[in-house]
Amino acid sequence: MPVPSLTALQQRLLDRFQHRLPLSPTPYADMAKRLDVDEAQLIDALDDLQNKHIISRIGPVFKPHRIGTSTLAALSVPSQDLAATAAFISTLPEVNHNYAREHLFNLWFVLTATDEAHLRAVIATIETTTGLPVMSLPMLREFHIDLGFQLNHMR
């Protein structure tokens, strides 16, 4: 996949606004002012970043475990069943990330549920449907303050 080219405005936008989006009535106008462009240009730049999937969205990042509960789960799926099992896992509304990884544990996904009972029920459903044990590895501590992604490494 080729790296999409960013316009100078998009580059500056990503440098400045991965956090601290203004909580004002007109945040895009305020951002535009700080970047010395007009509001329509700024909204177009954001729309283009979203359409090209360079950003997944502009909005809040919620802290895990503050709303409901979650865990990182892994399955060791026989290779011939991986596609079907992965497709099933992705259909679950409790799954928000699902990655195939090159390991004996070859399917990794994040489960988010309203409470522990709900989480246990989802895990039980996965185990019954797949016939495989779920390895559940809930976060115990976090050692990173997420301030966004450093774009200067790209240059």
Add this chain to the structure above:
Amino acid sequence: MLDPIDRALIHATQAGLPLTVRPYHTLAVQLGINADEVIQRLQNMLDNGIIRRIGAIPNHYALGYQANGMTVWDVDDDLIDELGLCCGVLDFVSHCYQRPRHCPEWPYNLFVMVHGKNRNEVEQKTAQIAALLGVHCRQHQILYSNRILKKTGLRLT
């Protein structure tokens, strides 16, 4: 704690803010409250840590960081706070978590997500982490993702 309006606001914003001239007003109309209240509730969730940040959320893959290595480490439990913080401050690390071991098949207790443009870059960065952890790490592995099958923001279910 969160009340039903907060929950509705989380639902309405987890896929992103509207790209309208007054996005908080747009949300306010959807939720049947006024825009000042939307802003105040978002500010409160920022202040109490429910929202970590509000901004543009880049997609690492689309930015050319296509090698995503989940590095996992078996480190001394007694030192995990110090060791975790050492890794968490590295600028190429996007997530750093302590998780339980699941012995015997899973002896790793520290998860460090490393992003690079290719696997060679991820391996160099992983070597830097290994050097930092030194003798306090018994073993480690890099798990590369070969496919993203689903990725959405947090969802309330």
